Amino acid sequence: MTQRGENPKGKKPSPEDAGNGGSAGASAGAGLGGIATAEWLTNTGDASDVVLSSRVRLARNLAGHVFVHRASKEDRERALQTCRDWILAANVCDRIMWVDLHESPPIERNLLVERHLISKQHAKGKPATSGGNAGASGGTGAGGGVAMPAAEEPRAVAVSIPDERLSIMVNEEDHIRVQMLRAGLSLADCWRVASDIDDKLESGLDYAFSKKLGYLTACPTNVGTGMRMSVMLHLPALKVTGEIEKVKRAATDMNLAVRGFYGEGSDAVGDLYQISNQTTLGKPEGAVLADLQDSIIPEVIRYERHARNTLLSKRRAALEDQVFRALGALTHARLIAADESMQLLSLVRLGVVLGLIPDLSVQTVNMLFLLVQPAHLQRVLGKELDQEHRRTGRAAMIRERLK
Amino acid sequence: MKCDNCDKEATVHDTVLREGAWVEVHCCEACAAKLGLSGPGPTLNELLTNFVMPQLTGEKARPRVAKTKSPTCTNCGFSFEQFRQAGLLGCPDCYVAFESLLLPLLERAHEGAAQHIGKIPRRLAESGPAKSELETARLLAAKREQLERERVLRRQLEDAVKTEQYELAAKLRDQLQHLSQSSPSKAGSSKTDT
Numbered sequence: 001m002t003q004r005g006e007n008p009k010g011k012k013p014s015p016e017d018a019g020n021g022g023s024a025g026a027s028a029g030a031g032l033g034g035i036a037t038a039e040w041l042t043n044t045g046d047a048s049d050v051v052l053s054s055r056v057r058l059a060r061n062l063a064g065h066v067f068v069h070r071a072s073k074e075d076r077e078r079a080l081q082t083c084r085d086w087i088l089a090a091n092v093c094d095r096i097m098w099v100d101l102h103e104s105p106p107i108e109r110n111l112l113v114e115r116h117l118i119s120k121q122h123a124k125g126k127p128a129t130s131g132g133n134a135g136a137s138g139g140t141g142a143g144g145g146v147a148m149p150a151a152e153e154p155r156a157v158a159v160s161i162p163d164e165r166l167s168i169m170v171n172e173e174d175h176i177r178v179q180m181l182r183a184g185l186s187l188a189d190c191w192r193v194a195s196d197i198d199d200k201l202e203s204g205l206d207y208a209f210s211k212k213l214g215y216l217t218a219c220p221t222n223v224g225t226g227m228r229m230s231v232m233l234h235l236p237a238l239k240v241t242g243e244i245e246k247v248k249r250a251a252t253d254m255n256l257a258v259r260g261f262y263g264e265g266s267d268a269v270g271d272l273y274q275i276s277n278q279t280t281l282g283k284p285e286g287a288v289l290a291d292l293q294d295s296i297i298p299e300v301i302r303y304e305r306h307a308r309n310t311l312l313s314k315r316r317a318a319l320e321d322q323v324f325r326a327l328g329a330l331t332h333a334r335l336i337a338a339d340e341s342m343q344l345l346s347l348v349r350l351g352v353v354l355g356l357i358p359d360l361s362v363q364t365v366n367m368l369f370l371l372v373q374p375a376h377l378q379r380v381l382g383k384e385l386d387q388e389h390r391r392t393g394r395a396a397m398i399r400e401r402l403k
Numbered sequence: 404m405k406c407d408n409c410d411k412e413a414t415v416h417d418t419v420l421r422e423g424a425w426v427e428v429h430c431c432e433a434c435a436a437k438l439g440l441s442g443p444g445p446t447l448n449e450l451l452t453n454f455v456m457p458q459l460t461g462e463k464a465r466p467r468v469a470k471t472k473s474p475t476c477t478n479c480g481f482s483f484e485q486f487r488q489a490g491l492l493g494c495p496d497c498y499v500a501f502e503s504l505l506l507p508l509l510e511r512a513h514e515g516a517a518q519h520i521g522k523i524p525r526r527l528a529e530s531g532p533a534k535s536e537l538e539t540a541r542l543l544a545a546k547r548e549q550l551e552r553e554r555v556l557r558r559q560l561e562d563a564v565k566t567e568q569y570e571l572a573a574k575l576r577d578q579l580q581h582l583s584q585s586s587p588s589k590a591g592s593s594k595t596d597t
Contacts, residue, residue: 070479210498225519283547294555
């Protein structure tokens, strides 16, 4: 397979720079397929009873190029080549894996989505907006040809391996989206590293930037810092007590977005919520960080812990009943869908962090949140399955892991 | 009406951005082509491909939006109307081309802000004519960030005192002192604030 490898086609960066010493790390299956290598899954980090992971992403575009949705195939290829050459040469991490998504099979792309390394939109690809190809970069003139399937639009992702902390999407909505993902509450760390990597990229790429509006992005809702900070929170007790609605309202009042496990438009399955900033203009990154990391998120954590303690002291029998019913269902079910598993796992996770289920680790539960997803399940079972067979396979896999 | 540039009849009417202001332009087709303006009104086919079935079309040549009120980016040919439909701008220059129209949208999306404060590319920070302005913006950003941190710490300190967590309170007080000592502009308002 040519779509992945530390040693991509095209110009070769110097081996020591890209850390591409020809290791077998990126051979199919080993790079990401090593499932349990991502740092945010293997470590727990600060406040891990409530916080699964922290993420910072920066949106950047190349000056002198039209934005991705307007670019012809040739324009996209050119932008991709420019970004690839520099990303692999810029020494952004020890080892990096490059995946050309337009050449990857759907299941590989879905695996990356489930691991939060690319967006759903990036997995699907997006065709050029009507009237595209009138290039600022002296575009190639009328594309005029047959419309290309979205999945074949030139685009890629670079991922740091084996930790998977860093991912750089190329030709998503913006030319470059740098993402740092870490376990627990670690926004400050994510921001520091993401900004360093951004500096390295900027030293070789000409970013579209204006003094007035900052980093220029395809969507005006990202212009300015181009930065989105988000924290993935497990809030089962607030859900049970109904106080989650208060948190959502308060977050909206503070111009924060509350989303589900897989970001925009996704439901909060498994009581997992992402809270992120929405404002990117007029507020420096450090202030957004201070607000979230030092003030808002700790407040939500306190609130969730308080709700958990209340459940424990006032409704212990009911809580234990729910937790152990969930564990019972997971350890005995013969057919189970992803969403149902997530909901049951949420209760089991609550039981684990409250010490009700002593012989199970929180990492095992976190890992199962991921392994019950369709692409991961099929990877673990080693074959492609239809929905019906996935349900039986999933139930068996969960029973095995919770034994 | 005569063409702005020659004696022929003007058939192309457009609005373009010149030195930050919108100017009406009337040209004959030949001059319009030279100036890179859009041609005469869209044909039925163009109307269909540009507006009616945008999702079905492949890559089509530059959109023709003459005679429409919607301003167009001279760099990439994207019109404000197309931006409205797509929710995405065509190129970085669209921000200049649609500046006045985007401003209210930006203010709504960003809590009233219309000026970037925050990180700037190092290259710009280290050289170029804009250095001093950017430096000021950077200092402002740092100052604001510091004030924000102080505000948060003060609130945590008050909470700690209220809940009699004196050890935590002492730690927070030290952090606050440390922060005001390492201030980027010590003589600034951080002292008068407290």
